[in-house]
Amino acid sequence: MKDLLHRQLTAILSELKYPPVEISFDRPKVESHGDLTTNVAMVLAKSVGKNPRQVAQSIVEKLQVDNRTFASVEIAGPGFINFKFSNAYVVESAKIILRSGELFGKSNASSGKKTNVEWVSANPTGPLHSGHGRQVILGKVISNLLEWTGHNVTREYYFNNAGNQMRNLAESIYARYRQELGDDYPFPEEGYKGDYIIDIAKQIVKEKGDSLRETDAERSYFKQVGETWCFNKIKETLSKLDVRHDVFYNEDTLYSTGKIAEVIEEFKKKDLAYDSEGAVWFRATKFGADKDRVIVKSSGEPTYRLPDIAYHREKFRRGFELIVDIFGADHIATIPDVLNGVQALGYETKDVKVIIHQMVSFVNGEEVVKMSKRSANVHTLDELIDEVGVDAVSYFFVMRSVGTHLEFDIALAKEQSEKNPVYYLQYAHARIAGILRFAEQEGFNSAEYAKILEATNFALMKEKEEIDLLKKLLEFPEVVQSCALTFEPHRLTTYLREVAETFHRFYHEHRVINDDKNLMQARLTVCLMAKIVIANGCKILGVSCPEKM
Numbered sequence: 001m002k003d004l005l006h007r008q009l010t011a012i013l014s015e016l017k018y019p020p021v022e023i024s025f026d027r028p029k030v031e032s033h034g035d036l037t038t039n040v041a042m043v044l045a046k047s048v049g050k051n052p053r054q055v056a057q058s059i060v061e062k063l064q065v066d067n068r069t070f071a072s073v074e075i076a077g078p079g080f081i082n083f084k085f086s087n088a089y090v091v092e093s094a095k096i097i098l099r100s101g102e103l104f105g106k107s108n109a110s111s112g113k114k115t116n117v118e119w120v121s122a123n124p125t126g127p128l129h130s131g132h133g134r135q136v137i138l139g140k141v142i143s144n145l146l147e148w149t150g151h152n153v154t155r156e157y158y159f160n161n162a163g164n165q166m167r168n169l170a171e172s173i174y175a176r177y178r179q180e181l182g183d184d185y186p187f188p189e190e191g192y193k194g195d196y197i198i199d200i201a202k203q204i205v206k207e208k209g210d211s212l213r214e215t216d217a218e219r220s221y222f223k224q225v226g227e228t229w230c231f232n233k234i235k236e237t238l239s240k241l242d243v244r245h246d247v248f249y250n251e252d253t254l255y256s257t258g259k260i261a262e263v264i265e266e267f268k269k270k271d272l273a274y275d276s277e278g279a280v281w282f283r284a285t286k287f288g289a290d291k292d293r294v295i296v297k298s299s300g301e302p303t304y305r306l307p308d309i310a311y312h313r314e315k316f317r318r319g320f321e322l323i324v325d326i327f328g329a330d331h332i333a334t335i336p337d338v339l340n341g342v343q344a345l346g347y348e349t350k351d352v353k354v355i356i357h358q359m360v361s362f363v364n365g366e367e368v369v370k371m372s373k374r375s376a377n378v379h380t381l382d383e384l385i386d387e388v389g390v391d392a393v394s395y396f397f398v399m400r401s402v403g404t405h406l407e408f409d410i411a412l413a414k415e416q417s418e419k420n421p422v423y424y425l426q427y428a429h430a431r432i433a434g435i436l437r438f439a440e441q442e443g444f445n446s447a448e449y450a451k452i453l454e455a456t457n458f459a460l461m462k463e464k465e466e467i468d469l470l471k472k473l474l475e476f477p478e479v480v481q482s483c484a485l486t487f488e489p490h491r492l493t494t495y496l497r498e499v500a501e502t503f504h505r506f507y508h509e510h511r512v513i514n515d516d517k518n519l520m521q522a523r524l525t526v527c528l529m530a531k532i533v534i535a536n537g538c539k540i541l542g543v544s545c546p547e548k549m
Contacts, residue, residue: 001036001069005083009040012062018055019047033076034084035471041079052079087467091458094470097529098449105480105536110150116315117143119326120238120245121158124231125169126194128238128381131360134406136381137397137542138357138489139326140243144540145484145492151322157245158311161227162252163301168192169226170219176201177222181210200229237382241390242542249314251307259310260302263345264295272344287340305334309341316347323352324487332356355487357402365411388413394542395422398489421497422543425534428500430549432531435512437547439524442517446528460522465506469526472502473533480540489541496537503530 002025009023021043028037041056048055056075065073071086097104119139122132139155147153172192178185180201191197204212204225212221238244254260264280267273272283278298282305285292295306315323327335335356339349362369385393392413399421400406418424436446445451461470479495482488512523535545 001085005036005038008063009038009059012059013040013044015062016058018044021047028082033080034072034074034082036083037076037080039080041075041081045079055079056081085471087462088459090467090470090474091461093474094461094529095453095458097473097532098453098525101449101532102536104532105476105540106148107477107481108150109481110146110484112150112152113321114154114319115146115151115322115324116154116156116318116320117146117324117326118156118158118249118315120234120243121160122234123160123165124227124234125165125192126196126230127233130362130379130381130384133381133384133393133408134357134360134397135326135328136238136241136243137394138355138402140241140394140542141398141489141492141540142324142326142355142484142487144542145480145489146324148480148540149484151484154247154320155245156247156249159231159248159250161250162255162307166223166227167219169230170223172197173200173204173222173226174215174219177204177212180205181213183213196229196233197226200226203229237380237385240382240385241394249311251311254307254310254314259314260306263306263310263313263341266345267295267341270344282337282341282344284337284340287343289336289340293337305337305341308334308338309345312338312342312352313345313347316342316351321351324355325352326355326357329356329358353487355402358405360397360406360408362408362410365409369410384410391422391426391543392420395425395493398541399493401488401490421493425496425500425538426543426546427549428503429531429534429538429545430547431507432503432527432534433547435527436524436531438513439520442513442520444521444524446524446531452525452528456521456525457518458522458525460519461526463506463510465502465509466523466526469499469502469506469530472499473529476533476537492537492540496534496541499530499533499537503527503534 005025006023010020013020021040023038023040025036025038028034041059042052044055045052050058053075056079060073060075060081063073067086069086069089071084072082074082074084076082100106117139119142120128120132120136122128128136143153143155168188168190169192171188175185175187175191176197179187180198187193204222215221264273267282272286273295274281274283279294280296281292282295283292293305294303295309296302312323335354339352339354342352343349381393388396388410396408396413397406412420413422414420416423418427436444440446461467475495476499479492483492506526510523512520512527514520514523538545
């Protein structure tokens with residue numbers, strides 16, 4: 001409808017010899033103002049030297065409106081043009097929900113754009129912490145949204161198994177191994193203190209006994225066992241949340257294949273890197289930074305910036321047209337330097353979308369939960385899943401905008417009431433499923449969409465609550481597209497709650513199962529449409545849709 005009106009208005013402006021301007025449409029905030037509004041008359045007023053309402057009047061007089069499509073076209077306030085759809089148009093449009101079914105909301109808007117989404121990428125030095133959950137779920141839902149809008153998505157995990165943190169892991173396990181053997185061996189100051197380190201050490205004692213008491217300084221065996229244990233644990237947790245990655249990109253390969261050395265050499269050729277004080281520096285000041293950045297320390301070890309630059313270059317070389325990185329706020333300082341490095345290598349940083357999410361705090365009702373191993377409260381993401389369930393984890397972590405702090409209320413996530421947003425949404429789906437099961441006794445087959453389209457008298461859908469619900473359901477494809485374009489999955493959770501609220505309002509106002517078989521068929525069809533939209537939305541979120549509750 002926006003496209004149709006846009007074409008009409010463009011032709012009218014040309015006919016009236018008004019200058020071409022951008023024509024945009026919004027959904028009015030006040031229901032009585034209609035379904036679409038445009039401020040085009042107000043935008044034009046100054047340039048044509050007329051009052052905005054006069055401009056609006058001249059446009060409306062030339063509009064060719066069909067009363068089967070529009071209930072009204074009105075000029076409001078200082079010069080808004082408001083369009084209200086007819087019930088018949090809304091009902092006719094809603095048939096697409098049944099025609100599309102599980103595909104309703106999907107589009108090919110991005111025409112198969114080759115897209116890489118990299119997220120989680122936690123170092124394999126321990127299980128995923130509960131705070132990791134926000135990034136885990138954000139990446140899952142953003143990947144799904146992009147796929148639903150036509151992107152060819154590769155889900156990627158950057159496996160960072162190099163550097164100081166891995167040495168600390170190996171030393172931590174070795175120290176616990178010696179202690180398990182009964183030796184008075186000091187634990188490293190920077191070591192990992194979690195109980196899982198003791199578990200790994202006990203496993204090594206069981207398999208190797210004391211044969212590794214005097215081992216090489218590199219602790220290569222302890223590093224390998226620890227890395228494998230931790231990464232398997234991470235993958236198990238991700239699997240519980242139905243998070244899958246297509247590629248696990250190993251940081252070590254950047255070194256073994258010479259990619260790191262290649263980047264340094266290219267920077268030096270372009271006079272973008274130089275040696276000073278025993279270190280290698282990147283001329284970040286050439287890209288607006290306040291000072292140059294060290295990319296190789298005097299010890300010979302690269303800083304995080306260098307492998308990240310090389311890694312992003314490889315993503316471009318692999319042919320990705322859009323690169324999406326999802327990071328916590330603790331990464332914010334290094335991102336500009338990495339993007340500057342990518343730009344220095346000749347790639348468009350506009351094709352890299354970096355999503356920074358703020359941190360998470362946990363409460364249990366009014367009690368603040370300290371995420372500490374010393375407490376008996378939830379610490380690992382596994383424990384959080386066990387505590388509140390996969391659905392609550394999948395929903396709660398995307399309920400707020402990525403740029404805002406998220407407070408995860410464990411007590412609310414466990415509550416079985418309408419206060420719990422995921423329970424409220426699932427209850428709407430289960431209620432519809434119950435209605436449809438009952439209706440099957442009357443011969444209504446909710447699986448036969450084509451027959452339902454044929455058998456339903458859509459003209460009987462005319463009550464305000466029915467039309468409101470259909471309008472809300474028809475917003476779904478636009479919501480999916482908007483969430484994908486803006487990388488804002490929280491808007492989908494907001495929309496689905498509105499769907500549930502609008503459905504419950506319709507259900508309370510109108511009897512679905514009644515003696516008028518034709519009317520019952522029509523209302524059952526409305527219920528089925530709502531069930532399809534809720535199920536499709538929940539599929540994107542990774543939330544289950546129970547048939548009974």
